[in-house]
Amino acid sequence: xxxxxxxxxxxxxxxxxxxxxxxxxxxxxxxxxxxxxxxxxxxxxxxxxxxxxxxxxxxxxxxxxxxxxxxxxxxxxxxxxxxxxxxxxxxxxxxxxxxxxxxxxxxxxxxxxxxxxxxxxxxxxxxxxxxxxxxxxxxxxxxxxxxxxxxxxxxxxxxxxxxxxxxxxxxxxxxxxxxxxxxxxxxxxxxxxxxxxxxxxxxxxxxxxxxxxxxxxxxxxxxxxxxxxxxxxxxxxxxxxxxxxxxxxxxxxxxxxxxxxxxxxxxxxxxxxxxxxxxxxxxxxxxxxxxxxxxxxxxxxxxxxxxxxxxxxxxxxxxxxxxxxxxxxxxxxxxxxxxxxxxxxxxxxxxxxxxxxxxxxxxxxxxxxxxxxxxxxxxxxxxxxxxxxxxxxxxxxxxxxxxxxxxxx
Numbered sequence: 001x002x003x004x005x006x007x008x009x010x011x012x013x014x015x016x017x018x019x020x021x022x023x024x025x026x027x028x029x030x031x032x033x034x035x036x037x038x039x040x041x042x043x044x045x046x047x048x049x050x051x052x053x054x055x056x057x058x059x060x061x062x063x064x065x066x067x068x069x070x071x072x073x074x075x076x077x078x079x080x081x082x083x084x085x086x087x088x089x090x091x092x093x094x095x096x097x098x099x100x101x102x103x104x105x106x107x108x109x110x111x112x113x114x115x116x117x118x119x120x121x122x123x124x125x126x127x128x129x130x131x132x133x134x135x136x137x138x139x140x141x142x143x144x145x146x147x148x149x150x151x152x153x154x155x156x157x158x159x160x161x162x163x164x165x166x167x168x169x170x171x172x173x174x175x176x177x178x179x180x181x182x183x184x185x186x187x188x189x190x191x192x193x194x195x196x197x198x199x200x201x202x203x204x205x206x207x208x209x210x211x212x213x214x215x216x217x218x219x220x221x222x223x224x225x226x227x228x229x230x231x232x233x234x235x236x237x238x239x240x241x242x243x244x245x246x247x248x249x250x251x252x253x254x255x256x257x258x259x260x261x262x263x264x265x266x267x268x269x270x271x272x273x274x275x276x277x278x279x280x281x282x283x284x285x286x287x288x289x290x291x292x293x294x295x296x297x298x299x300x301x302x303x304x305x306x307x308x309x310x311x312x313x314x315x316x317x318x319x320x321x322x323x324x325x326x327x328x329x330x331x332x333x334x335x336x337x338x339x340x341x342x343x344x345x346x347x348x349x350x351x352x353x354x355x356x357x358x359x360x361x362x363x364x365x366x367x368x369x370x371x372x373x374x375x376x377x378x379x380x381x382x383x384x385x386x387x388x389x390x391x392x393x394x395x396x397x398x399x400x401x402x403x404x405x406x407x408x409x
Contacts, residue, residue: 026076031060039068048073052080054112062096069100077102080110081119087329087398088160089117118398131370133409136377140324141406143387145195149394150179157394158187162403167192168259168389171199173231181215188219195259196221198248199229200238206247208236213251224248225259225296242281249289257292262322264309265300279313283320293320296389299327303375310383321386324376326369328392328399370406 012018026047029038042048048068052061058079065077077097084090097105109120145166148157161167167187171180177198184196196216203209216224226248228240238244241260248258260282263275279295286293295318300306310322369390376385392399 029064031056031064035064039064039071042068042073045072045074047076049076049106050078052078052083052108052110054080054083054110058083058093065102066100069102075100075102076104076106078106078108080108080112082110082112082115084119085117087118087401091401131374133370133406134374134377136380137370137374138407138409140373140377140380140385140388141403144390144403145323145387146328146390146392146396146399148183148392148396150175150183151394153394154183157392157396158183158190160396160400161187161192162400164191164193165400166195168195168225169197171197171202171227171229173199173202173229177202177212184221185219188221194219194221195223195225197225197227198244199227199231200241200244201229201231201234203238203244204236206237209244209247210251213248213253217252217254222255223257223259223294224253224255227261240278242278242285245282245285249285249291255291257294258286259294259296259323261298262295263298264306265298265302276313276316279318279320280316283318286320294323294386295320296323297325299325299391301372303372306376307379307383310385314383319384321384323387323389324373324385325389325391326372327367328369328390328395329402330367330391330393330395330398368402370402 026049027038027042028049028051029035030051031053050061050065050068052058061077061079065075068075079093084093145168146157146161147168147170148154149170150172169180169184169187171177180196180198184194187194198212203212226241226245238247245258245260262279263270263272266272267275283293297306306324373388376383379385390399
């Protein structure tokens, strides 16, 4: 008995138009036990879509799709946004699609109760930068340094670093300078160009400075980053970065360049006037010592503010090159919970007044720094902005993918 004879007879005429639609039918299969019989029953070469099961994951969709392609079917795999783990995962899926010769995919939000990564819905997977990637943008992105924070997640961050990538290692009030040294030594041994951060308020004495300088020489480090630090009570005689810089420059460290922070958006506890005075004081000390300087900006999302601040400092005689501080491609929860620890609090006030920035920064796909970089790239030569300092919050994998995509764009 035919299928049609077992079905209720249609009450409408089967026209050529109906036949044309039916002839272009795609069979949807669900990754579950009964799929094996479904595969056996497929017409030869029939178009097939394979859904994405919250229980079995995207890998099951990939495995079944590969089998069907090998059997001669035209396959459309489904990718559920809420099962995608990271930006890097997206890149791996795209690579697999190319390898399989797949010409169509189906993107959905998915039914998983809790997202496995930063993606809440399918539209985020399709998101593209809204700005043009110019040669000036690429030049800044190519000169990007990854910042790592000494905390539990740093181990994955280290594994995810691109080969030989420049890295800076922050100085944690909780773990101390020794943790920065230990991580820096590991990264140097792995072939990275490393810039350790030394926090003045964690330095115990002038003798401690001498020991740090000796360690820097032994490691062959050519650049360090000196900051005041966030420790509430100084461990020794140093209250701020200027005091530490003066003694460090007299300690025969062998460094060629010293980096330090700068604050376009201001500081919670220091006046703008004092911040500017400190910048110029550091520049003078470095000039007298014959050592190069590099000023990295705090994380700030206000392009016009950064530009006007830097123009004013340049007009006042500040000549040291600038490294633009930008968030990496960071999940919104991590960005909000850790941002306050690296001086982002002031800029959060700007966000509260700018809904567009809030939407972009807190979007489910994670913050994309492209627009911020592009906004200042056109002024990079004029203002002597030479590269990027990426606040990765140890979310290195997605930031590295972003860097590769911008450079390939």
